[in-house]
Amino acid sequence: MSSFKGSYEYSVDSKGRINIPSRLRKYVSPDANDTFIVTRGYEKCLFVYPLDEWNRLEQSIRDLSPTNPKHRFFMRTLLELATESQLDGQSRVTIPRELLQFAGIENDVLILGVLERIELWNPIVYKEYLKTQAESYESVAQSVLQK
Amino acid sequence: MSSFKGSYEYSVDSKGRINIPSRLRKYVSPDANDTFIVTRGYEKCLFVYPLDEWNRLEQSIRDLSPTNPKHRFFMRTLLELATESQLDGQSRVTIPRELLQFAGIENDVLILGVLERIELWNPIVYKEYLKTQAESYESVAQSVLQK
DNA sequence: CACCGGTTACCCACTTTTACCCACCACGAA
DNA sequence: TTCGTGGTGGGTAAAAGTGGGTAACCGGTG
Numbered sequence: 001m002s003s004f005k006g007s008y009e010y011s012v013d014s015k016g017r018i019n020i021p022s023r024l025r026k027y028v029s030p031d032a033n034d035t036f037i038v039t040r041g042y043e044k045c046l047f048v049y050p051l052d053e054w055n056r057l058e059q060s061i062r063d064l065s066p067t068n069p070k071h072r073f074f075m076r077t078l079l080e081l082a083t084e085s086q087l088d089g090q091s092r093v094t095i096p097r098e099l100l101q102f103a104g105i106e107n108d109v110l111i112l113g114v115l116e117r118i119e120l121w122n123p124i125v126y127k128e129y130l131k132t133q134a135e136s137y138e139s140v141a142q143s144v145l146q147k
Numbered sequence: 148m149s150s151f152k153g154s155y156e157y158s159v160d161s162k163g164r165i166n167i168p169s170r171l172r173k174y175v176s177p178d179a180n181d182t183f184i185v186t187r188g189y190e191k192c193l194f195v196y197p198l199d200e201w202n203r204l205e206q207s208i209r210d211l212s213p214t215n216p217k218h219r220f221f222m223r224t225l226l227e228l229a230t231e232s233q234l235d236g237q238s239r240v241t242i243p244r245e246l247l248q249f250a251g252i253e254n255d256v257l258i259l260g261v262l263e264r265i266e267l268w269n270p271i272v273y274k275e276y277l278k279t280q281a282e283s284y285e286s287v288a289q290s291v292l293q294k
Numbered sequence: 295c296a297c298c299g300g301t302t303a304c305c306c307a308c309t310t311t312t313a314c315c316c317a318c319c320a321c322g323a324a
Numbered sequence: 325t326t327c328g329t330g331g332t333g334g335g336t337a338a339a340a341g342t343g344g345g346t347a348a349c350c351g352g353t354g
Contacts, residue, residue, distance in 0.1 A: 092341095140220060140224075146207070168331090315337100321331100
């Protein structure tokens with residue numbers, strides 16, 4: 001089980017390649033075989049799953065009902081942009097232009113470790129996202145954590 | 148289970164390294180493997196958890212729901228600044244510049260033992276924090292403790 | 295079917311950052 | 325005084341991040 005953490009501001013090169021920080025790579029299971037699945041996330045960002053974590057997620061999607069319109073919509077939207085990518089020799093993934101466009105990522109990217117997944121953000125978009133949160137971190141913590 | 152206590156005013160060197168006082172190290176479980184996780188705390192300070200204590204906390208975060216926007220915000224904010232650091236040969240942890248900035252720590256740091264975690268403060272910020280507390284220690288004690 | 299433009303994957307090279315090692319100083323105990 | 329422990333500072337080799345060249349691959353077109 002992965003436990004990604006930390007944020008890293010890296011650059012995206014002209015070929016759409018993004019380096020996976022070594023601090024995050026350390027937590028990738030060998031089962032993932034250096035393979036990642038990138039897809040749209042919640043809010044305006046991308047989710048990057050190591051293959052093994054993705055498989056777990058995929059299983060729960062399989063359990064959805066193809067006869068339920070809401071489920072169909074969910075499955076289509078999640079899978080529409082999903083792309084598999086293997087690390088190159090320099091530990092980078094190549095992100096298709098469509099996905100970068102979706103998240104509004106251009107030259108710089110904020111890489112966020114969130115336990116089982118990695119998130120990719122336009123740094124400016126992320127700052128704005130934080131601003132839209134009405135409650136303070138301390139206040140949310142109090143209501144979210146039991147203790 | 149750790150039981151850190153006491154306060155220590157230490158210096159931060161130009162590489163962002165902070166020595167963990169030997170008085171506190173004594174209470175770190177061997178399970179922690181000389182590894183600490185540093186992240187943002189409540190109020191303007193940093194929390195430092197030995198690995199074993201962190202794992203307890205991480206488990207409670209995993210139990211949160213990734214589909215709940217509030218929970219997502221909490222997870223992102225908590226993990227954004229989280230960094231793992233292993234003690235060097237001189238029993239120091241290296242704190243990334245971002246984290247020091249967050250807490251406003253520069254050349255001197257106040258190290259506080261608070262049972263399961265260690266807190267890092269800018270000494271001046273800590274003094275101001277104490278001043279902002281309207282109630283006296285005695286009065287708070289009465290409302291907080293049963294006995 | 296051959297050709298051509300665009301994309302992808304792999305390789306190599308440069309720069310910056312990090313981790314590790316060694317040295318020094320202060321202080322208290324023997 | 326000498327030794328050991330605890331705290332501070334800095335040099336350097338190794339690792340990590342960035343950028344770009346080129347050959348293979350793929351699809352579309354004349």
